Amino acid sequence: MIAVDWGTSSFRAYRLDAQGAVLEARSADKGIMAVPPGPEVLEEVIGAWLDDAPIVMSGMVGSRQGWVEVPYVECPAGLDDLSRSLKKVRWGARAAWIVPGVSCRNAVPDVMRGEEVQVLGAAQEGLICLPGTHSKWVEVRDGRIQRFSTSMTGEVYAVLKQHSILGRMMEESGPQPDAFREGVHRSGDEGGVLHHLFGVRTRGLMGELAPAASAAYLSGLLIGHELRMFCQESFFLLGEPALVSLYQQAAEQLGMKGGALDPRAGTRALYRLGVMLAAKEES
Amino acid sequence: MIAVDWGTSSFRAYRLDAQGAVLEARSADKGIMAVPPGPEVLEEVIGAWLDDAPIVMSGMVGSRQGWVEVPYVECPAGLDDLSRSLKKVRWGARAAWIVPGVSCRNAVPDVMRGEEVQVLGAAQEGLICLPGTHSKWVEVRDGRIQRFSTSMTGEVYAVLKQHSILGRMMEESGPQPDAFREGVHRSGDEGGVLHHLFGVRTRGLMGELAPAASAAYLSGLLIGHELRMFCQESFFLLGEPALVSLYQQAAEQLGMKGGALDPRAGTRALYRLGVMLAAKEES
Numbered sequence: 001m002i003a004v005d006w007g008t009s010s011f012r013a014y015r016l017d018a019q020g021a022v023l024e025a026r027s028a029d030k031g032i033m034a035v036p037p038g039p040e041v042l043e044e045v046i047g048a049w050l051d052d053a054p055i056v057m058s059g060m061v062g063s064r065q066g067w068v069e070v071p072y073v074e075c076p077a078g079l080d081d082l083s084r085s086l087k088k089v090r091w092g093a094r095a096a097w098i099v100p101g102v103s104c105r106n107a108v109p110d111v112m113r114g115e116e117v118q119v120l121g122a123a124q125e126g127l128i129c130l131p132g133t134h135s136k137w138v139e140v141r142d143g144r145i146q147r148f149s150t151s152m153t154g155e156v157y158a159v160l161k162q163h164s165i166l167g168r169m170m171e172e173s174g175p176q177p178d179a180f181r182e183g184v185h186r187s188g189d190e191g192g193v194l195h196h197l198f199g200v201r202t203r204g205l206m207g208e209l210a211p212a213a214s215a216a217y218l219s220g221l222l223i224g225h226e227l228r229m230f231c232q233e234s235f236f237l238l239g240e241p242a243l244v245s246l247y248q249q250a251a252e253q254l255g256m257k258g259g260a261l262d263p264r265a266g267t268r269a270l271y272r273l274g275v276m277l278a279a280k281e282e283s
Numbered sequence: 284m285i286a287v288d289w290g291t292s293s294f295r296a297y298r299l300d301a302q303g304a305v306l307e308a309r310s311a312d313k314g315i316m317a318v319p320p321g322p323e324v325l326e327e328v329i330g331a332w333l334d335d336a337p338i339v340m341s342g343m344v345g346s347r348q349g350w351v352e353v354p355y356v357e358c359p360a361g362l363d364d365l366s367r368s369l370k371k372v373r374w375g376a377r378a379a380w381i382v383p384g385v386s387c388r389n390a391v392p393d394v395m396r397g398e399e400v401q402v403l404g405a406a407q408e409g410l411i412c413l414p415g416t417h418s419k420w421v422e423v424r425d426g427r428i429q430r431f432s433t434s435m436t437g438e439v440y441a442v443l444k445q446h447s448i449l450g451r452m453m454e455e456s457g458p459q460p461d462a463f464r465e466g467v468h469r470s471g472d473e474g475g476v477l478h479h480l481f482g483v484r485t486r487g488l489m490g491e492l493a494p495a496a497s498a499a500y501l502s503g504l505l506i507g508h509e510l511r512m513f514c515q516e517s518f519f520l521l522g523e524p525a526l527v528s529l530y531q532q533a534a535e536q537l538g539m540k541g542g543a544l545d546p547r548a549g550t551r552a553l554y555r556l557g558v559m560l561a562a563k564e565e566s
Binding site for chain 1: 347394436508
């Protein structure tokens with residue numbers, strides 16, 4: 001079968017064997033914001049695989065801006081719930097299945113698309129953080145996503161770096177672990193994040209923070225605020241190794257423990273959804 | 284004499300009579316980011332006034348990117364402290380004086396340039412908020428700025444609206460007092476500002492927040508966080524009437540009282556600095 005992770009900025013496909021092991025992987029800069037999502041992209045990037053049905057796809061491909069909108073499944077949600085709400089898309093004689101996202105409601109609604117297969121593929125109970133543009137903090141119990149919260153940490157970092165006065169004094173550089181650490185520490189001071197942000201500028205003005213260290217300080221500040229808000233003594237991290245490592249450093253500094261989960265979890269969940277599909281078609 | 288408020292994005296000049304009353308005012312889009320600040324701007328915009336010495340200027344004109352950098356005066360700082368640190372600039376036979384900014388140090392440094400003359404001109408003891416791109420919360424006692432904190436509320440609002448995913452769903456509209464109120468209310472929920480921001484998107488996705496109401500909700504959310512962080516039961520507001528009115532609505536909703544001060548306070552402080560200069564030159 002074929003597992004596809006199709007997000008806002010990238011397209012990643014995996015050809016799996018009958019046991020779910022990855023035989024081959026392909027990726028392209030064909031996220032749904034770059035190219036209109038549809039059969040043309042599949043034919044172009046993985047045309048040679050397309051006879052290996054079923055094709056199961058997760059991520060923003062199922063959003064309003066995607067191939068077809070697949071309604072969210074409400075929490076609590078496990079793989080069996082997702083499996084019952086897969087949406088089939090057809091082109092010519094071919095077809096593929098799109099996985100729904102998951103929603104939950106605290107005071108206001110929250111949503112995810114794509115992270116649900118990663119979390120459920122990891123098959124780990126507890127609190128799981130998927131760091132990124134829109135970080136997710138997900139509580140898993142009894143094999144189901146019970147509730148979750150999103151933190152806009154990564155996007156706030158990016159827009160402040162690129163478009164605010166804070167970015168004007170920043171210079172590109174390699175890792176700056178000391179400045180990152182200072183930022184994490186600062187997140188515990190009085191005054192809140194809107195105040196702490198201005199310190200990126202004033203410490204620069206006063207010569208306490210080098211231009212090459214400013215971005216790392218901002219990153220530590222925002223990740224520190226995120227961890228203090230969501231994290232318990234012990235949690236799990238699932239995502240890109242470089243970002244997971246940053247979160248682990250911050251967690252350790254705050255006396256918390258963030259164990260890394262296998263980032264290939266998403267492919268495993270898509271495989272299991274494919275197996276459920278095949279069983280249903282046989283029955 | 285002539286009082287000049289010369290900031291990042293605008294230039295405002297006032298011709299004052301011997302008692303400090305405004306005889307004439309001129310403004311131009313010649314902030315220090317638009318035009319290199321120097322005598323050419325003065326000659327062009329207020330050339331006909333330039334014999335009415337002294338000329339006293341405040342704001343970013345005294346920053347590193349300004350006409351000449353004038354070092355910050357440390358808190359506690361009153362008008363007499365500013366007066367001792369004015370910096371003279373000359374061109375041809377003419378001269379003008381630039382007011383220093385004020386700095387203070389909590390865990391990290393904080394700075395202001397231009398707000399100090401507004402605050403000291405208002406001659407109001409207590410906690411004074413100057414809302415804006417970089418809002419200032421200033422404690423005045425015994426005629427001196429004792430300490431202050433900056434909140435990046437206005438700039439965070441602007442960059443998120445213009446450059447983040449939150450802005451993509453926003454439509455321009457007139458005032459949206461209900462959405463603003465909902466944003467202020469939301470700022471008191473658990474989860475912190477990085478989480479609450481994502482609700483601007485999810486409430487839009489779920490049809491709970493109209494595109495025309497999204498910007499007002501975001502504004503209420505950020506101003507709500509700022510007020511909850513800095514504000515006491517009663518404080519004063521000094522700034523643009525439209526913005527002061529928004530902050531007053533939010534304060535009232537939170538059971539606080541924000542009394543508006545006369546926004547022309549800055550000119551009064553520049554006048555008093557001019558009088559001190561004249562007295563010193565005579566002695």
